[in-house]
Amino acid sequence: MSDLFTFLTRMGDNTLVLGHRLSEWCGHAPVLEEDIALANTALDLIGQTQMWLGLAAQVEGAGRSADDLAMLRDAWDFRNLLLVERPNGDFGATIMRQCLFDRFHLLLLDALTHSTDTRIAAIAAKAVKEVRYHADRSAELVIGLGDGTAESHTRMQTALDALWPYVGEMFTDDATDTAMAAAGIAPLPSTLRAAWDTQMTDILTQATLTRPDGDFAHQGGKNGAQHSEHLGHMLSQMQWLQRAYPGATW
Amino acid sequence: MYAQLVKSDAADDSPEARAFQARIDRGEKIEPKDWMPDGYRKTLIRQIGQHAHSEIVGQLPEGNWITRAPTLERKAILLAKVQDEAGHGLYLYCAAETLGVSRDELTEMLLDGRMKYSSIFNYPTLTWADMGAVGWLVDGAAIMNQVPLQRTSYGPYARAMVRICKEESFHQRQGFDIMMKMANGTEAQRRMAQNALDRFWYPSLMMFGPSDKDSVHSAQSMAWKIKMNTNDELRQKFVDQTVPQAEYLGLTVPDPDLRWHDETGHYEFTQPDWSEFMDVLRGNGPCNADRLAARNKAWDDGAWVREGLMAHADKKRAAKVAAE
Numbered sequence: 001m002s003d004l005f006t007f008l009t010r011m012g013d014n015t016l017v018l019g020h021r022l023s024e025w026c027g028h029a030p031v032l033e034e035d036i037a038l039a040n041t042a043l044d045l046i047g048q049t050q051m052w053l054g055l056a057a058q059v060e061g062a063g064r065s066a067d068d069l070a071m072l073r074d075a076w077d078f079r080n081l082l083l084v085e086r087p088n089g090d091f092g093a094t095i096m097r098q099c100l101f102d103r104f105h106l107l108l109l110d111a112l113t114h115s116t117d118t119r120i121a122a123i124a125a126k127a128v129k130e131v132r133y134h135a136d137r138s139a140e141l142v143i144g145l146g147d148g149t150a151e152s153h154t155r156m157q158t159a160l161d162a163l164w165p166y167v168g169e170m171f172t173d174d175a176t177d178t179a180m181a182a183a184g185i186a187p188l189p190s191t192l193r194a195a196w197d198t199q200m201t202d203i204l205t206q207a208t209l210t211r212p213d214g215d216f217a218h219q220g221g222k223n224g225a226q227h228s229e230h231l232g233h234m235l236s237q238m239q240w241l242q243r244a245y246p247g248a249t250w
Numbered sequence: 251m252y253a254q255l256v257k258s259d260a261a262d263d264s265p266e267a268r269a270f271q272a273r274i275d276r277g278e279k280i281e282p283k284d285w286m287p288d289g290y291r292k293t294l295i296r297q298i299g300q301h302a303h304s305e306i307v308g309q310l311p312e313g314n315w316i317t318r319a320p321t322l323e324r325k326a327i328l329l330a331k332v333q334d335e336a337g338h339g340l341y342l343y344c345a346a347e348t349l350g351v352s353r354d355e356l357t358e359m360l361l362d363g364r365m366k367y368s369s370i371f372n373y374p375t376l377t378w379a380d381m382g383a384v385g386w387l388v389d390g391a392a393i394m395n396q397v398p399l400q401r402t403s404y405g406p407y408a409r410a411m412v413r414i415c416k417e418e419s420f421h422q423r424q425g426f427d428i429m430m431k432m433a434n435g436t437e438a439q440r441r442m443a444q445n446a447l448d449r450f451w452y453p454s455l456m457m458f459g460p461s462d463k464d465s466v467h468s469a470q471s472m473a474w475k476i477k478m479n480t481n482d483e484l485r486q487k488f489v490d491q492t493v494p495q496a497e498y499l500g501l502t503v504p505d506p507d508l509r510w511h512d513e514t515g516h517y518e519f520t521q522p523d524w525s526e527f528m529d530v531l532r533g534n535g536p537c538n539a540d541r542l543a544a545r546n547k548a549w550d551d552g553a554w555v556r557e558g559l560m561a562h563a564d565k566k567r568a569a570k571v572a573a574e
Contacts, residue, residue, distance in 0.1 A: 035309075043330060152554050
């Protein structure tokens with residue numbers, strides 16, 4: 001498996017899995033405007049998935065499509081971060097997960113607009129506009145709910161504490177990342193950390209939330225070594241029709 | 251329809267009411283600040299509210315398949331469609347608010363059962379073909395009613411309908427597209443398609459409501475132009491349009507007595523079981539309890555979010571005032 005293919009599935013699996021999680025909210029959000037906004041974000045992410053996994057399939061050259069990659073791989077072949085496969089929890093946990101990821105996603109896409117691979121730069125240029133809006137929105141909600149009532153503050157702090165151990169994986173570097181960076185295709189994830197920290201500190205301060213102390217980081221999503229139990233359940237829903245009726249067109 | 255058995259308040263016979271009726275008869279639009287009879291206002295609130303609730307509850311049966319959509323494209327289309335329904339709910343609640351009722355008040359009435367939503371959303375979606383059938387039949391039936399409502403007498407309602415109709419006709423086409431794929435697909439897919447038609451045919455006919463030829467409520471609503479056609483007219487139009495589409499798909503409408511009449515230019519068809527319809531309206535449809543429970547859960551679970559965001563907005567406002 002080439003490093004480029006691995007890199008592209010990481011991009012596409014993050015957007016696929018997070019888009020799927022957000023789509024679980026459709027019809028169940030706390031207020032109509034949020035229902036619409038969450039669906040919008042999910043739609044953007046699914047659209048980005050089609051582009052990333054479409055390019056991954058093309059790079060692989062094995063005759064698979066974006067849909068094949070999404071619907072017919074098992075959990076161990078997924079390369080998304082553990083953070084994005086966390087279950088939705090309450091609205092606070094969903095928004096906190098979104099905010100932590102959006103800031104990373106935005107920094108990454110910004111850098112990818114300068115990729116030496118023009119196909120990647122083109123996808124990033126389209127996606128970055130959408131993700132800038134996602135990042136503004138999730139930050140605004142984290143601030144609003146962190147600095148809202150005592151209950152909303154407590155819930156947001158609880159969500160932040162629970163998700164913090166999944167932050168570190170976003171910024172780990174491995175052999176694929178080193179190869180991508182050497183070719184000028186993508187930045188080393190570790191180089192994005194300082195900017196992320198600055199932005200997140202600003203958001204958390206405005207939200208009156210306390211940044212957790214520990215820096216322990218769960219690993220195993222982006223390299224596929226050990227996903228959480230939750231991913232398999234998500235795939236069993238997402239892939240069910242394709243698995244139950246192989247060869248059908250929909 | 252999305253608004254079924256809406257009780258109409260009677261018109262009064264004051265000079266204002268007569269002048270009001272004359273405006274409607276001339277085809278003028280009534281706007282929020284215009285004088286209107288109390289009965290017109292109350293009837294519209296009931297009708298628009300029921301319509302808005304139907305959009306919101308209507309998210310649930312289709313939302314049921316978003317996480318199981320078979321391809322990325324189908325997932326995106328379905329999600330966009332269900333999102334449109336939330337948007338329709340929003341336009342309609344805004345239209346209702348111009349009549350002096352708040353969205354929260356209407357929501358409370360939906361959640362505690364004082365207000366209704368369309369009977370159709372109390373039926374389950376059991377296979378992927380149901381996503382086709384809902385678009386093709388349910389949105390198809392909704393359009394029958396909503397296209398004429400673009401000419402309804404109340405301005406904000408008519409304008410909301412113009413936007414809604416554009417999106418609904420797209421929904422109906424994508425529903426038919428799913429049915430085409432299924433009907434021309436594998437044996438299992440054809441079976442799903444026929445099964446979906448079998449289950450959704452009569453509930454779709456019920457959407458128009460029972461025959462209203464002798465109903466005083468309907469007569470008043472039609473005089474006020476907040477109801478544009480009788481239930482029977484719309485149902486006939488729906489059957490006439492849909493039967494040839496079913497034939498094109500190679501599917502069988504589950505009505506052995508369905509017949510085309512050259513002399514009338516219409517299909518003769520079997521009426522749905524109206525006792526089932528009344529049962530569904532009374533809360534005994536297959537999904538009534540689940541649908542209301544889902545809406546109540548979303549509302550209750552979201553209370554802390556709404557309160558938190560309000561509290562933050564108040565703090566920001568206070569800080570701004572203090573700074574000035």
